Amino acid sequence: MGRDVLGRYEFGESGIVLRRAVADDVPALAALFGADPVSAARGDSGEGDLTDYEQAFEAVDADPRHLLVVATEGDGGPVVGTLQLSALPGLARRGAWRGQIEAVHVAASQRGRGVGAWMIGWAVDESRRRGCELVQLTSAVERTDAHRFYERLGFTASHVGFKRAL
Secondary structure, three states: OOOOEEEEEOOOOOOEEEEEOOHHHHHHHHHHHHOOHHHHHOOOOOOOOOHHHHHHHHHHHHOOOEEEEEEEEOOOOOEEEEEEEEEEOOOHHHHOEEEEEEEEEEOHHHOOOOHHHHHHHHHHHHHHHOOEEEEEEOOOOOOHHHHHHHHHOOOOOOOOOOOOOO
16 A cells, blocks of 8 residues: 555445545545535535635644544545544543544445445554554434444444533
8 A cells, every 4th residue: 555545445446545634635625524414504614715624634634643534536536535533542441542533524425335334444443553442433413324323333322422612
């Protein structure tokens, strides 16, 4: 695999390539978020000024505990998926590190093809490689299809999450 390629999912003619996101991916990521009704309702339109996305990308990319990845159609094809993986230290569970999976998005054109399951599997394996003892994620309450998806992948809805906008 090439230096930037983290994994390959072989199916169809070109397959899917997972790689570290680069700054040039920001417009495609914003569009991917904007195409999702739940994200769009929270302000991710995917259009207009991308300065906020660009600044956030720089902060994530600069911190080695965080990894933003993109899934592309083949080598150099369009972005069709993304997730952020963060390794979080903590004192609970005798100092266990946690892998936190955030902002999982798969383009509608790729859903039902195993791409999301493959991406999550990769994130679980990468969390383990980074020394994490558990992996966790949150999913918006209205995403009932996503909840069934995560449960099929072995995740348990063990906690109730709370958020507060600031």
